[in-house]
Amino acid sequence: MLWFAPEGRFNGNDGCNSLSGTWTGSGKKFELQExxxxxxxxxxxxxxxxxxxxxxxxxxxLRVSDKNGVEIGTLPRLNVAH
Known part of the structure; x- marks a missing residue:
């Protein structure tokens, strides 16, 4: 799973490991950084x-791609209201 915060941060979990970083982009494509x-x-x-x-x-x-733009997996898009 991946969670995107409006201020440009993301968090995630693959069922075992946790990940976090920043994101940039707009529309429908986002780059994961740091x-x-x-x-x-x-x-x-x-x-x-x-x-x-x-x-x-x-x-x-959500279509997830590697640094070369090759799709490596997909995740269901969840809309979570806070």
Whole structure:
């Protein structure tokens, strides 16, 4: 999961490790920057989210791409009101 705050910060979790950083962009494409991530070794966990560099909103799906623009995975888009 990834959570984006309006002030340009994001947090996330891949089910084992936590990540955070900053984001820039507008519209439907965002660049993830200054990402830090814990490195807990969880048996059987897929850590693809650690390679995230860009996120594109595609309807109700977040398409996650690496630094080369290659899609590495998708996440469901959740709208959370505070």
């Amino acid at each position: 990402m830090t991530m814990t490195l807990i070794g969880c048996l059987g966990m897929d850590t693809w989210l650690s390679g995230a560099a860009f996120v594109t909103v595609d309807g109700e799906t």
